[in-house]
Amino acid sequence: MLTAEEEKEINEEMRRYPNKQAVCIDAMLIVQRHRGWVSDEAIRDLAELLGMTTADLDGVATFYNLIRRKPVGRHVALICDSVSCWIMGCERVRDQLCTRLGTPLGGSTADGRFTLLPIVCLGACDRAPALMIDEDLHTNVDDQGLDTILEAYR
Numbered sequence: 001m002l003t004a005e006e007e008k009e010i011n012e013e014m015r016r017y018p019n020k021q022a023v024c025i026d027a028m029l030i031v032q033r034h035r036g037w038v039s040d041e042a043i044r045d046l047a048e049l050l051g052m053t054t055a056d057l058d059g060v061a062t063f064y065n066l067i068r069r070k071p072v073g074r075h076v077a078l079i080c081d082s083v084s085c086w087i088m089g090c091e092r093v094r095d096q097l098c099t100r101l102g103t104p105l106g107g108s109t110a111d112g113r114f115t116l117l118p119i120v121c122l123g124a125c126d127r128a129p130a131l132m133i134d135e136d137l138h139t140n141v142d143d144q145g146l147d148t149i150l151e152a153y154r
């Protein structure tokens with residue numbers, strides 16, 4: 001069941017769109033901001049609210065890579081693996097992150113602190129390698145700076 005706060009935020013977004021279906025990505029992001037991810041139950045509730053089928057809404061959710069359909073850690077680290085970051089050593093950064101946090105890419109730490117996910121270009125190619133944790137973009141990331149970056153996320 002959607003919370004009153006989630007429904008209020010979704011209804012506010014609806015005013016900016018020509019029809020209810022057009023707000024579906026924002027609606028899922030609102031639920032995700034409150035809960036960390038979008039469950040099957042939330043997809044059902046949102047589909048009903050937006051007048052969509054669950055299959056159509058799930059199709060949007062699985063196409064759009066920033067919608068999380070599984071539980072994640074308190075912080076989500078998105079590691080860019082596109083060409084500029086690859087040239088500038090993102091694989092080394094990725095391996096160091098996995099080693100330091102003790103989880104493979106795609107996994108979460110045992111304490112639920114971090115989930116590590118790959119992502120395509122973050123739009124910071126001139127400052128590669130790039131990494132986004134929650135809403136924060138980190139650029140020119142190197143091994144030495146990783147600990148300082150991670151320390152900020154408890």
Ligand code: FES
Binds near residue numbers: 080085130
């Ligand atoms: S390739 Fe990584 S930010 Fe563009």
